[in-house]
Amino acid sequence: MTTTPTTQQSSPRSDETAPLPADDGGTVPARRRWLPPAIGLGLVVLLACLPLLAISLPGVLPGPTYTPGTLQVLALALLVGALALSYHLLFGVAGLLSFGHALYFAVGVYGLAIVLDRTDLPLLPAACVVLVGGIAVAHLVGAISLRVTGISFAMVTLAFAQAGNVLVRRNPAGATGGEEGLALDTAHVPDALVGVANTRNLYWLALAVLVVVYAIVLWVERSRAGHVAAATRENEMRVRVVGGRPYLVKLLVFVVAATLATGVGMAYLLLQSGAVPRVTSADFTLTLLVMVVLGGVGSRWGAVVGGVLYTLLDQRLGALASSEAIAGLPSVLRVPLSEPLFILGTLFVLVVLFLPGGIAGAAQRLAHRSGRDRQREAARETIEESA
Amino acid sequence: MSTIVLLLITGLGLGALYFLVASGLSLIYGLMGVLNFAHGSFLTLGAFAGWEVARRLGADSWAVFGLALVVGAGVGAAFAALTELLLVRRLYERHIxxxxxxxxxxxxxxxxxxxxxxxxxxxxxxxAWLRGTTDVAGAPVPNDRFLAIGAAVLVLVGIVLFLRYTRFGLIIRAGVENRAMVTALGIDVRKAFTLVFAVGGAAAGLGGVLASQYFGYVSPHLGAQLLIFAFIVTVIGGLGSLTGAAVAAVLVAVLQQFANYYWGYGDLVVVLLLALVLLVRPSGLLGRRA
Structure with a gap:
């Protein structure tokens, strides 16, 4: 089983994740080095201004951008983007295919809901308690499940997440509310974060969460531990041989990703003002995986785009399913088209089959091609000039 | 005493269902290194196919029930073979x-x-017989448990005989052992891939019809429900080991039934068992050391 030639296995991946040859070398013009951060900063400023503007995107958003309904959808998309980014740290950087990432998100959602419900702690101390709890759970589960690698690791994390799901559904001591879920107890939450009228504050909170998660993921990826994690993804044996400690580094990345997910989960609770058992399900982790692959494995902005795109598609396809245009179709077309998850699942299969590298990979190839064209054109011009 | 007998036989029946799913998963993983998340869908489709047959031809005759089992297994096998041919084959050697x-x-x-x-x-x-009960040592045991256990034993014996005494079985066993060598000897392993998928799909489809009798209903989530426990069974038994899957299926299901009855958290006990097995033997009960 293990005798398959490893070069075949790793070559498509390393091709995708390796930096573009020569382009990023010393000859890069200064303009291209500060351009991406500048675009990112501009985008964040634009997003921060959205609640003050009246931009309508019919078909994509339910209404103008200042309305609470639209801001709610956008905030949800930003939070899911942040969650997908934390999953990117796990899967894209460390190469850990986890099927239990929803567990740590659920620890944030349910943990904060229970602490606010059962104690008199104000929001910030309560959030700190939940964060510590999330770190503890991540250490415990990570330490056990990282004893195995590859597919076994995926199944073990799935099993732990399933245990969390069972626990939430069984409703021990009435703490989780079982199938009905748990409503947010707003007694100790600042007034600025409660109510439909304050949706834009929640939107800004979601944007802040996304920016912070992005910064932490960037920091971890650029750190020594991040480099060792990426090296472990490519070839664990070699990391061992040169004296690295793959287990500890993987555990570190696992815990950081889980803690980020817990943080995003707490913001999710405030936004949705309640916890439902769906966030603990295995399906929810699978959708995270779908987002990251859709956006492009190994790409930070790809994960965010994947998360945002998935959420918007999910919301809008639901609206499409109940529209009259679909209801009038014959049942062969109507049944599949009225199931958003069918369309998303099919889209996902197509991306895996025909678009390796997802959206980010496609964009990179496109940029690469146009860059080559430009070089070729410049070369042709110099030839023509000299002629 | 009668409670223990009832729990034991019910556990064995559930274990039989786990085994029907896990056997296919384990074979597919052993030969191809593919963790098949669509295996639950094979089971669900088999269950629905069997249900449609029973609904159209009259549910209470044994002939129709037998036909439902055959159709369920056939549909599962066809769906699985198509999955392999159209989707999995295109991504040869790229496991993720x-x-x-x-x-x-x-x-x-x-x-x-x-x-x-x-x-x-x-x-x-x-x-009607499936809805009735039989007295075993004073315990009224629902008859569908016996059917599930019998079917699982037949499938286990059938797969073992197939692997041991047929040419394709030989190729599959050799492929699990060392695929590169089999390919180097000029044997087309890809036919064996499709075959393994079809066998696994047939076992899952059969399991679907039996599971719908066991639980008393069919639903689109029937497969996903069983799949997670089948994953746990496969890991505990050792990835790629058929006997390991059989032993682990019985162990997990019986433990789950007892813990559910006496404590109420059977699913959690199963996960704890998984954690324990991984700490002591990371390669599973009967798995080869990696």
């Missing part, structure tokens, strides 16, 4: 992508089943 494709297929097909048959469980009927 293969897993991702089956994940996408599982998401899409469950949604499709929901659209076609509705998301609520459909309660089913069968031959």
């Amino acid at each position: 992508e293969q897993v991702l494709v089956t994940v996408g297929l599982a998401l899409a097909t469950v949604a499709l089943f929901e659209g076609a048959w509705g998301s609520d469980p459909e309660f089913i009927e069968g031959p």
Whole structure:
């Protein structure tokens, strides 16, 4: 089983994740080095201004951008983007295919809901308690499940997440509310974060969460531990041989990703003002995986785009399913088209089959091609000039 | 005493269902290194196919029930073989992508089943004997348990005989042992891939019809429900080991039944067992050391 030639296995991946040859070398013009951060900063400023503007995107958003309904959808998309980014740290950087990432998100959602419900702690101390709890759970589960690698690791994390799901559904001591879920107890939450009228504050909170998660993921990826994690993804044996400690580094990345997910989960609770058992399900982790692959494995902005795109598609396809245009179709077309998850699942299969590298990979190839064209054109011009 | 007998036989029946799913998973993983998330969909489709047959031809005769079992297994096998030919084969040797494709297929097909048959469980009927009970040492045991156990034993014996005494079985065993060598000897392993998928799909489809009798309903989530425990069974038994899957299926299901009855948290006990096995023997009970 293990005798398959490893070069075949790793070559498509390393091709995708390796930096573009020569382009990023010393000859890069200064303009291209500060351009991406500048675009990112501009985008964040634009997003921060959205609640003050009246931009309508019919078909994509339910209404103008200042309305609470639209801001709610956008905030949800930003939070899911942040969650997908934390999953990117796990899967894209460390190469850990986890099927239990929803567990740590659920620890944030349910943990904060229970602490606010059962104690008199104000929001910030309560959030700190939940964060510590999330770190503890991540250490415990990570330490056990990282004893195995590859597919076994995926199944073990799935099993732990399933245990969390069972626990939430069984409703021990009435703490989780079982199938009905748990409503947010707003007694100790600042007034600025409660109510439909304050949706834009929640939107800004979601944007802040996304920016912070992005910064932490960037920091971890650029750190020594991040480099060792990426090296472990490519070839664990070699990391061992040169004296690295793959287990500890993987555990570190696992815990950081889980803690980020817990943080995003707490913001999710405030936004949705309640916890439902769906966030603990295995399906929810699978959708995270779908987002990251859709956006492009190994790409930070790809994960965010994947998360945002998935959420918007999910919301809008639901609206499409109940529209009259679909209801009038014959049942062969109507049944599949009225199931958003069918369309998303099919889209996902197509991306895996025909678009390796997802959206980010496609964009990179496109940029690469146009860059080559430009070089070729410049070369042709110099030839023509000299002629 | 009678409670223990009842729990034991019910556990064995559940273990039989786990084994029907886990045997295919384990074979497929052993030969191809693919963790098949769409296996639950094979089971669900088999269950719905059997239910449609029973609904159209009259549910209470044994002949129709036998036909439902055959149709369920056949549909599961066909679906699995098509999955291998159209999706998995294109991603030869890229294990992560293969897993991702089956994940996408599982998401899409469950949604499709929901659209076609509705998301609520459909309660089913069968031959009258299956609804009755038999006294075993004073315990009234539902008869469908015996059917599930018998079918699982037959499948286990059948697969073992197939692997041991047929030419394809020989190729599959050799492929599990050392695929590169089999390919180097000029044998087309890819035919064996399709075959293993079809055998696994047939076992899952059969398991679907039996599971719908065991639980008393069919629903689009029947497969996903069993799949997670089948994963646990496969890991505990040792990936790629058929006997390991059989032993672990019985162990997990019986433990789950007892813990559910006396404590109420059977599913958690199973996960704890998994954690324990991984701490002591990371390669599973009968798995080869990696």
